[in-house]
Amino acid sequence: MNTGDAAGPARAVRAAYEAASAVVAALGEEESWLPTGCTGWAVRDLVFHCVTDAQRALVALHTPSPEPVDRDAVTYWHDWEPNTTGAANGRRxxxxxxxxxLDFRQLQGLYLETVAAAAHAAQTVDPxxxxxxxxxxxxxxxxxxxxAVESxxxxxxxxxRLPHVPGPAPEGLAAARATLDGLLGRPALPEWSDEHYARVGTxxxxxTDAERTALGPAADRFPLFG
Incomplete structure (x- = not known):
């Protein structure tokens, strides 16, 4: 995905990580057991998954590859289909x-320091x-x-289950919308908010029946990734 702004992706991932970090930093032990939008995962499970994603980011950003590019910011998601055996194994x-x-504060601290390091690394790498x-x-x-999209x-x-906390960064939502549009091959319904599009798109x-009618044949392609 070429936005024409070389620094845009680094800004987007930093903004996305900082917004998520503000939520995680304020969580307590009891809140860490609340359910999330990911099937089978409590908050602490999702935070651990996000730690592993930030660790993957750190490794990738510090390991140049001599191979040619075979995916971009849109086609990367073609491999991530919902309701597969691999997805179920990953959840477990x-x-x-x-x-x-055993103590959520340990996981919380690991998350906060890891995503901060990944956000910093993104600022230093040639895009x-x-x-x-x-x-x-x-x-x-x-x-x-x-x-940025995954975060x-x-x-x-x-x-x-935490409706009182701040939502995602606008930069991250914009990246998610552009990615979903790329996967769909057309803009989404104009009345959809970024948050709603992210939820139905994944x-x-x-x-709804009305949304399916408005989308026409494109409705059968949802979810676009998951």
Missing amino acids: WVRVNGSMF AQHVGTQGHVLTAGDLMTTL TVHHLDLTV GRARL
Whole structure:
């Protein structure tokens, strides 16, 4: 995804991480057990998953690849289909590993320091550099966009039972909308908010009958990733 702004992806991932960090930093032990928008995951499970994603970001951003690019910020998501065996196995893996943190403050601290490091790394890497992650090669800028999108979607997941906390960063929501438009091959319904589009586009919410009618044949492509 080429926005014409080389620094845009780094700003987006920093804004997305800072917005999510503000929520996580304010959570207590009891809140860490609340359910989220991710099937089978409590808040602490989702926070652990986000730690592993930030760790992946750190590794990728510091490991240039000599291979040609085979994915961009949109096509990266083609491999992430919902309701697959791999997705179910991933949910179980996160629950088991996240449960090893007996005190949420330990996990909270690890999350905050890891995403801060990943956000800093994003500011220092040439966005045109090729980097490898998840078996593919992207430019660093496109990788940053995917990170902003994932953090933003999970920010929405995190706050399902925490309606009083701040929402995702506008930069992250904009990246998510542009990505979903790219996957759909057209703009979404103009009346959709960024938050609603992120939820229906990733299978967190179902399309209504009216939305299906308005979308026409494109409705059958939802969710676009999950």
